Amino acid sequence: MHSGSSLLKKIAVVGRGTAGSLAAAAVARFHPDPDHELHHIYDSRIPTLGVGEGTWPSLLPYLEQLTNLPDETIQQSVNGTRKYGLAFEGWGVRNQDFIHSFIPENVSYGYHLCADLMGELLRKSANARHIDAKVLNITRVDGGAQVEFVDLAPERYDLVFDARGFPRELHPDRHINVPFIPTNTAIIRRCPATVKAARNGPVLEHTYTRSIARPHGWAAVIPLTTHTAYGYIFNRDVTALAEVEADFDRLLETDGVAEFEPRAVIRFPNFIHRRIYDGAVCRIGNAAAFLEPLQATTIAAAQLQIGMILHTRFNRPAERLERDVPTVNRFLVKNMLYYGLFVGWHYHCGSKFDSAFWRHARDHAWPQHRDAAAPEVVDCDALQMFDEMVYLLNQSDIEKSDHNQAYGFSLGSYIQMSKGLGC
Ligand SMILES: Cc1cc2nc3c(=O)[nH]c(=O)nc-3n(C[C@H](O)[C@H](O)[C@H](O)COP(=O)(O)OP(=O)(O)OC[C@H]3O[C@@H](n4cnc5c(N)ncnc54)[C@H](O)[C@@H]3O)c2cc1C
Structure with missing residues (x-):
């Protein structure tokens, strides 16, 4: 057998x-052969999205590992604060109000x-040839795979x-549509910092991402040491931008x-690519899937996508590659859809606002989840896994030791959210 x-x-x-910066750093760090060739390709005229400021503990x-730097140094280099969860x-x-x-x-x-x-920090630790091209x-x-460029020979x-x-447009053959998440637009504003950087060392204060229900959607408040990021997440097909801006001013x-x-x-778009991994190309980050920012799933998902592909490719025998592909792809799609169901479920009993947005979210968007996530439509059983969580939630005798089971969102997350939402 050959090593993969x-x-x-x-x-x-x-x-x-x-996503790309994490992947380049991970290849450089974990490739067992120091003589491998790594090309990091990007078009400097196409800006990165630049948002994505809330992360999960698994990132630290x-x-x-990727940077060879201690936690404290990393936190300070990214103007970071310590996020212990979300405050709804x-x-x-x-x-x-409650905490998840x-x-x-x-x-x-x-x-x-x-x-x-964070992107800059990661790129410093990845030994790659940089190619600025479209x-x-x-x-x-x-x-393998061939990359075609504008003005350069294919490689x-x-x-x-x-x-x-994000893909430019969604196509039902290639993408799973997620209509049960009711938002599709964000307005981002940068406001003064409320948490001050410490003189010597990282900020130790416990902070939370605030997720505030508003009449037209919800607002995220993310405290960094240099500024506080505010985002108002809404549905442009339900509410006009000017109305949302006015409510943002009030907040x-x-x-x-x-x-x-x-x-x-x-x-x-809220979507999941049907072929996140095809054996030669692995889509990661917003190219693989997006499920609105409520539970900050994208960076954690990118970490899983990169980790899973590199782990199977480096450690499994080459002869197993073709057989592994559908299994790995199905696992990645299922994981994302399971995240999506958890996020959509946050809306299932509305909010304190009886507004057009919240009626749309509760009465129109969420009821579509069973059809949209049906196994014959999505080729995986994420819906069954979600149903099992909701079933367990309704049992009276759940052991505390069971709370942390499941990947991504555990039963403990469901319990916290269900108690907080009151349904
Ligand atoms: C409002 C909002 C809030 C969010 N909040 C969070 C959060 O709190 N936590 C979280 O984990 N995620 C969050 N996200 C998701 C966030 O977008 C991602 O975590 C992160 O930005 C990943 O982006 P990316 O690397 O996939 O793509 P991008 O940042 O869009 O980067 C794309 C890269 O591809 C290059 N490129 C594009 N086309 C070409 C081409 N044809 N040729 C060459 N290069 C090309 C560009 O130059 C760029 O370098 C949020 C998203 C939104 C919209």
Whole structure:
């Protein structure tokens, strides 16, 4: 049997957003053969999305491994604060604020961080040849993939990570549509910092991403040491931009924020690529899937996508490659759809607002989840896994030791959210 890594002499990562930067650093760090060739390709005229400031605890040891730097140094380099979970305001039927904390509570934390700075840090630790060029196509060829460029000759690679961000359009043959998530647009504003950087060392204060229900959607508040990021997430087909901007102004006024810098209005699709991995091309980050930012799933998902592909490719015998492909792909698709069902479920009992948005979310969008996630439509059993969680949630005798089971969102997450939402 041949080792899988012997077939990976030349690897490309296309895109230098968060996902591409993580992938390039991971290939450079974990490839068993120091003589491998790594090309990091991006078009510097196409900006990265630059948002993505909330992360999960799993990112921290990964960043330490990739950069060879201690946690404290990394936190300071990315203007980071320690995120212990999410603080929900006004969601559900109880009209009470609640926390969805990382488990173990008050111990486990991720970062709120500046995505651009994290990208820079990762790129410094990846030994790659940088190619600034526009990619036209990435196509599977015998035993690998070919990348075609504008103004450069095509190149063949053994494996390509496609991290080019959101697809331009969705196609039902290639993408699973996620209509049960009711949002599709974000307005981003940058406001003054509320957490001050410490003089010597990282900020130790416990912080939470605030997720505030608003009449037209919800707002995220993410505290970094240099600024506080505010995002208002809504549905442009339900509410006009001007109405949302006006409510955004009211929120900032209530929070006592006197000034802000408008940053962007971002339209996003909620979708999952049906072929995240085809054996030669692995889509990662926003090119693989997107499920609105409520539970900050994208960076964690990119980490899983990269980790899973590299692990199977480096450690499994080459002869198993073809047989592994559908299994790995189905696992990655299922994982994303399971995240999507958890996120959509947050809306299932509405919020303190009886508005057009919340009626749309609760009565129109969420009821579509069973059809949209039906196994015959999506070729995986994510819906069954979600149903099992909801079934367990309704049992009276759940052992505390069972709370942390499942990948991604554990039963403990479902219990916290269900108690908080009141249904
Ligand atoms: C409002 C909002 C809030 C979010 N909040 C979070 C959060 O808190 N946590 C989280 O984990 N995620 C969050 N996300 C998701 C976030 O977008 C991703 O985590 C992150 O930005 C990953 O982006 P990416 O690297 O996949 O793509 P991008 O940042 O879009 O990067 C794409 C890269 O591909 C290159 N490129 C594109 N086309 C070509 C081409 N043809 N040729 C060559 N190069 C090309 C570009 O130059 C760029 O380098 C949020 C998203 C939105 C919309």
